[in-house]
Amino acid sequence: MRFYILYIKISLLCSFVLLLSTMIMAQEQKIADSLTVIYKKGNLNKMDKFELLRNLSFNEINDLDLSLRYADELIALSSAENNYLYLHRGYYQKGNKHRLAGDLNKSLAAFFKSATAATKAKYTVGEGVSYSAIADVYSVMGNAKNAELYYTKAIALLRTTDNAIALASALLNAGDDSFRNKKYDKALVYFNESGALFKKADYLIGTAYNLGNIGKVYAEQGRDKLAMINITEAINMLEVYQDYYGISDYLINIAEIYSKRNDWPTAVHYAKRSLELAQKYGLKEQVSVSNLKLSELYEKVGNTSQSLKYYKDHITYRDSVTNLKAVQQMADLRTNFEVSKKQVQVDLLKKDQEIQHLKTKRQRNLIYAIGFSSFLIMLLAIGLYRRYKFIKETKVIIEEEKKRSDTLLLNILPEETAHELKQNGRVEAKKFESVTVLFTDFKSFTQYANILSPEKLVESIDYYFSKFDVIMEKYGLEKIKTVGDSYMCAGGLPFPTKDHAQKMILAALEINDFVKTSLTDNSNCQTRFEIRIGINSGPVVAGVVGSKKFSYDIWGDTVNIASRMESNSEEGRINISENTYALIKDSFACEYRGEIEVKNIGRMKMYFVNEIRNI
Secondary structure (H helix, E strand, O other), X not given: OOOHHHHHHHHHHOOOOOOOHHHHHOOOHHHHHHHHHHHHHOOOOHHHHXXXXXXXXXXXXXXXXXXXXXXXXXXXXXXXXXXXXXXXXXXXXXXXXXXXXOOHHHHHHXXXXXXXXXXXXXXXXXXXHHHHHHHHHHHHOOOHHHHHHHHHHHHHHHOOOOOHHHHHHHHHHHHHHHHHOOOHHHHHHHHHHHHHHHHHHOOHHHHHHHHHHHHHHHHHOOOHHHHHHHHHHHHHHHHHOOOHHHHHHHHHHHHHHHHHOOOHHHHHHHHHHHHXXXXXXXOHHHHHHHHHHHHHHHHHOOOHHHHHHHHHHHHHHHHHHOOXXXXXXXXXXXXHHHHHHHHHHHHHHHHHHHHHHHHHHHHHHXXXXXXHHHHHHHHHHHHHHHHHHHHHHHHHHHHHHHHHHHHHHXXXXXXXXXXXXXXXXXXXXXXXXXXXXXXXXXXXXXXXXXXXXXXXXXXXXXXXXXXXXXXXXXXXXXXXXXXXXXXXXXXXXXXXXXXXXXXXXXXXXXXXHHHHHHHHOOOOOOOOOOEEEEEEEEEEEEEEEOOOOOEEEEEOHHHHHHHHHHHOOOOXXXXXXXXXXXXXXXXXXXXXXXEEEEOOOEEEEXXXXXXXXXX
């Protein structure tokens, strides 16, 4: 179980400006209400208002939207004053509230900005805490690689500080991530270290989470008695702090223990308690988890109608938290953060150089006063400084060029393939047992190519292919290449998926609708075409060709047959092979065309896809 509320309290404990001692330690709604009275009076100085807004955002637990407004006001004020310390704290409060509301992409964006501000403020604890929060979001999304990367960064930074609670929190959450990935021994190592730190600091809420997480490990190891003791004690402690996120999560673990004992009424009771808390306090992630557990429990007792109801609710909330668009936005956020982090380092270096320049000028005035010999020494110092500056700026330029080349490589190749190419200098060809390949071709394109100017021809093709690229991204498909007016893409690589055929059919239907709409809605009177689409599924070999201009491509009979499906299609229709039909027939209404002679292959069964099947 992740320890989010604690991080905010850590930030409060590390405050340099203490408005009221009760503000720092308070976590109850009544404190937020009393702070609101102070806020409305509006007779505070600048620093006191910064601290008050931070405490208001933290203590407001009943209204997440109001809490976010306080955080946004703090961000605006601290940004106007270039106060990076409170800018970090404002973004951290914002990230945490979005996290509790289940808006993971917004949460991640805020935490990255929080880390950047902490770096500018030279606030190591804040930077480490922000990295750990970033790792938490990646862990929830199932991105174990990024989660481990940022936990490692956070723990390494926090070990250089004297903030034991912040370090213990990062260790606790890293242990929870190991638990999610079924690395139970590694999780216990983290929990034992974090538990010792919390106990030494007499930090009860941290101890509560530590007990609960150890209880979860015990439950997975079949040590139910110890698990119940630990989790029950954790829930009792968290009720004092009104930490309903943790309570909701641990209630699910108790439900699981009773489920293993076949005590279904008790298991359902605890799962419903978890769901009620999550719904009451707007905890989207926990709503999803609780619905899934209830669906599983009702399925085991044979109540299929209730099981289906809760499963649908689980899907609804799960998709609102983790959708494909959000995942892509998070990937973009991480890239932007790494770039901005480098920029912060450059800015800090320039600032240090400006300070050094001022010192040099003062020294120069002193040297003029004591004589010509000292002046010569100063000239030598300036020469050495300029040489140092030149070396530093050269390194910055080299780093920027490296980042630019990495970005260009990712535009050409899938991320996993680009990483392998950079690491090994080559890419091993890989076989994928099941992918779906799509080809498109425009009717009468060759005739138009002979009469249109090159500019108009390229403009027309770009109009269609740009939209196709957007559709590919929407359904998580991989664009392979374009050859003239032919567009080729594949699903199920570079990461194998089970639903690649269904996603490809959905993409093909959307492409077909777009092309048809373009024929009738052509406000610019540009050249428009009709399209043929062909699809086939099966094994392929994928790899990178070329030694200078790299190209990611796929080969095999599956590709050749997909091309034949396109050439044997009709304008405005989607023609699929028997292989693809076997994968999607339950989801889409198709029209059997019979066996058709295919060049160099023989007779093959083909189908037209008409529409999504109503189930």
